[in-house]
Amino acid sequence: MAIEFIDPYIDLAISMIDADRRELSDVTFNYEPKLLYDGLSREEKAMYDEILTNVQELKSFSYTAEQDGYDVMNMAMYASDAVVKDYPEFEIYFTIHEVVEENMTTALESLYFMPWDSEQRPADSVELRKELLHFDDVCTRIVERMPDDYSAYDKYRYLALVISYVTSYDHEGAGGWQNGTAYGSIVGGYSICQGYSRGFMYLCQKANLWCETVDGVGGDNFAHMWNIVKLDSGTYHVDITWSEETGSPGSREWDSYFMLTQDEILVDHEITDGKVATGTAIN
Numbered sequence: 234m235a236i237e238f239i240d241p242y243i244d245l246a247i248s249m250i251d252a253d254r255r256e257l258s259d260v261t262f263n264y265e266p267k268l269l270y271d272g273l274s275r276e277e278k279a280m281y282d283e284i285l286t287n288v289q290e291l292k293s294f295s296y297t298a299e300q301d302g303y304d305v306m307n308m309a310m311y312a313s314d315a316v317v318k319d320y321p322e323f324e325i326y327f328t329i330h331e332v333v334e335e336n337m338t339t340a341l342e343s344l345y346f347m348p349w350d351s352e353q354r355p356a357d358s359v360e361l362r363k364e365l366l367h368f369d370d371v372c373t374r375i376v377e378r379m380p381d382d383y384s385a386y387d388k389y390r391y392l393a394l395v396i397s398y399v400t401s402y403d404h405e406g407a408g409g410w411q412n413g414t415a416y417g418s419i420v421g422g423y424s425i426c427q428g429y430s431r432g433f434m435y436l437c438q439k440a441n442l443w444c445e446t447v448d449g450v451g452g453d454n455f456a457h458m459w460n461i462v463k464l465d466s467g468t469y470h471v472d473i474t475w476s477e478e479t480g481s482p483g484s485r486e487w488d489s490y491f492m493l494t495q496d497e498i499l500v501d502h503e504i505t506d507g508k509v510a511t512g513t514a515i516n
Contacts, residue, residue, distance in 0.1 A: 321415065322435065346361075347360065351409030389442065401423055429459075429477070472498070
């Protein structure tokens with residue numbers, strides 16, 4: 234799939250915003266990664282660095298009970314989990330595979346798979362690199378085509394609209410487990426709430442726009458995820474999933490879940506990770 238497939242969705246987003254510019258917040262705030270790495274011990278950081286380098290280079294690695302012991306294996310699981318949380322793009326192609334013998338984990342092995350492969354079969358490294366480059370090229374194209382003169386509000390709205398146009402909520406599970414990833418929402422075409430929010434955050438990260446995910450509960454007490462962003466008037470909740478499910482992009486219904494205050498989001502959402510929006514009502 235050539236990266237030009239994304240252009241019609243970008244064009245729609247730009248057309249929508251240009252017809253209704255919202256000059257809210259001339260100030261943009263930079264993306265601020267919160268790394269689990271910072272809270273690790275010296276030993277854990279050393280293992281984290283080792284795993285990070287291996288994953289970036291698609292190098293195979295393993296830890297065994299016989300050679301390394303269970304303490305090292307436990308540390309490896311902890312460190313690899315921190316790596317994936319700090320670099321969420323890794324989750325689309327990397328995991329730690331547990332080798333189990335007689336109900337005991339005897340080894341941990343790196344596993345690299347194609348982002349579209351729901352069965353997570355070992356991937357050819359050359360083909361995997363091509364697919365990862367394709368994903369990065371698509372995301373870069375989205376960010377590079379964002380007009381420089383947009384307000385901070387419209388930059389967030391542009392990225393949210395592209396996500397909303399390019400993906401559909403995966404009611405039937407057609408997108409496999411990838412529907413909860415940035416790859417699923419941006420390239421795969423199907424998303425659940427995690428995919429919408431992780432895709433949006435990944436684009437914000439590439440655009441150097443402040444953004445975090447929010448964990449909570451919404452609608453019939455189901456676990457839910459959305460985002461929080463920052464304008465010069467404070468921070469605001471952005472729930473692209475509910476925008477998409479409520480109305481078409483650009484409609485008043487779609488806007489009803491974009492840039493919400495804390496009081497507004499709490500009408501039908503519950504926040505479980507302590508995130509608080511500080512902004513005042515602007516919609």
